[in-house]
Amino acid sequence: MSSPAGDFDEQPVILCVTASRSKRAQVARLMSGHGVVLMFPDLQAVRAVLFGDPTASATSGAGAVALGRLVLDQQRQQVSWAGRVLPLTRLERDVLAALASPPLRVWTYQQLYEQVWGADYLDDASAVRSTVKRLRAKLREANATVAVESARGVGYSLVDASSHGRY
Structure with missing residues (x-):
């Protein structure tokens, strides 16, 4: 292994993939001076950055993601339903972006x-529940067919309420 002061070309590249910021910070401290450390919150972000994957998460900042008439535009920091911008807070928008990111699935608290x-x-889901409650109300108010x-006891998923099924 080359010394920390060696050429960049000789440095190993270390990928750290975890949603936990504290774990990423811990890895950064442990690996300091041992190579180039790339930090990612999930595999979708890895694919988006390393491979330019067009199906990367809506939360990766890669433009707009659409599910039917629901459009999440990360660059403009807005969500719209059928062309009408929804008045969502950052937390509501980020929860919806997570739920709408491919592959659609159940997200745990x-x-x-x-x-x-x-x-x-x-182990306290109250912040998540409160944000989802406000998000649901705003989606109902907009007559959105997504819910x-x-x-x-597990978490939440995004569904097509008009057909009572998943996307």
């Missing part, structure tokens, strides 16, 4: 909390 709030989850469905 822990995964949502760590993704949106960027902190370690301390946030509960997976009792």
